Amino acid sequence: MNFKLILNIAIHLLRARLKQTIVAAVGVTFGIAMFISLVSFMNGLNDLLDGLMLNRTPHVRLYNEIKPSENQPIMLSDKYKKNINFVSSIKPKDRGKSIYNSKAIIHNLKQDSRIIDVAPKITTPVFFNSGTIEISGIINGIDVPAEEKLFTLSDYIIKGKIADLDQNNSIIIGKGLADKMLLVKGDVIKITTAKGNLATLKIVGISQIGIAEIDDVSSYTSLATAQKLLGEATNYITDIQIKLYDITAAPVVAKEFHEKFELDTIDYQTANSQFETGSSVRSIISYAVGIVLLIVAGFGIYNILNMMIFEKMDSIAILKATGFSGNDVKWIFISLSMIIGFTGGVFGLVFGFVFTKIIDNIPFNTAALPTISTYPINYNPLFYVIGITFALVTTFIAGLLPALKASKIDPVEIIRGK
DSSP states (O other): OOHHHHHHHHHHHHHHTHHHHHHHHHHHHHHHHHHHHHHHHHHHHHHHHHHHHHTTSOSEEEEOOOOOOSSOGGGGOTTTTTSOOOOOOOOOOOOOSSOTTHHHHHHHHHTOTTEEEEEEEEEEEEEEEETTEEEEEEEEEEOHHHHHHHHOGGGGEEEEOGGGGGSTTEEEEEHHHHHHHTOOTTOEEEEEETTOOEEEEEEEEEEOOSOHHHHTTEEEEEHHHHHHHHTOOTTOOSEEEEEESSGGGHHHHHHHHHHHHOOEEEEHHHHTHHHHHHHHHHHHHHHHHHHHHHHHHHHHHHHHHHHHHHHTHHHHHHHHHTTOOHHHHHHHHHHHHHHHHHHHHHHHHHHHHHHHHHHHTSBOOOTTOTTOOBOOOOOOHHHHHHHHHHHHHHHHHHHHHHHHHHHTOOHHHHHHHO
16 A cells, blocks of 8 residues: 555545635634633633632641540440440530640651641631621631741732731731721731630731632631630640642541541541532533534534545546555545644644633733632643544544445446446
8 A cells, every 4th residue: 555645645635625625624623722722711710719729728637526425425334335225415525626745746747758748727716896796707826937838828918918927916817807897907906715815916917818708707817826815825736737749648648647646637628529529520511512512523524525525436436447446545535534633633722722822811800819810721731632632533533434435436337327
């Protein structure tokens, strides 16, 4: 089989039907361009939405949860522990929120090669006092350098600086809370803890995560200020936040640390299962729409090649009469479709990149997302590989059926009919 001659004939046939060839190639180009644009935009949107929550969520969190005692009092009795007992009104055991021996645990975690770093934290409910009004909220006592390293909290500070929390009796409050109480940077806010402790803190900044449920209640202060506010010792910690180099190992690591330190643990996948599901669904939709576009383009190629066979019956008969086999004719028409697919696919990649660049530069300014200035785009090279691969596969299949039909044409019947 002379592939050079077959390719030359295929190009000659394409030039003879140039208008139909261009239409078929444009169909592939449009399908690939839309596929890349759609998938890049949807994955960029997923990254944005996941980032809003997952970037502020530790991969593994260690804490003490309020829960019923695993061993009820009756189970301590040798006489009754093996019997079936019906017990009601057994209250949860108050173990306290503090993590016992937290400094030793943090030191141990920092020696683990799987861990990027550890950020201790105190979370406590409080009341923000505004005149006679009390607004419930949450204070997060943080280790400022560790929190900034792991969660880049400064990206969400719209007024003030995260470093100002190192000042004594300072606080950064959420924008929703600031709007409710008509507070600005530099004002003083009064706080009442659940135990009745009173404190006055200076507002050194305002944060905005972009999630109303967080911005309306959350505030940040230093660990030392939070411990002083609660009247606790300097080793008082309620949460240990961990970030891993391999985020997929979070469920396994969480289970390991639960058994090792006898603390409650939760991994980011469990804590944000709804966001994970939403991202998966959006990705499936974007891929499905893109694939449908390419399949439609494939049907266009099939129709054009099918019509070309009927119009080129004489040429096919002459080719076979001059010594070309049915397999040669088949590869001529497969080459036709592959040339259309490759050409349309390459232009599709180019236009897809251009479209994503245009989307990436469209202004997207909203008060709810202060860190975002343009529409999100994910420039993953895998999208381009998938696009060109699917284009070639689609056009090959679209050209194979007409090519098989052309290879079975009997030249004697065509010539006799003429």
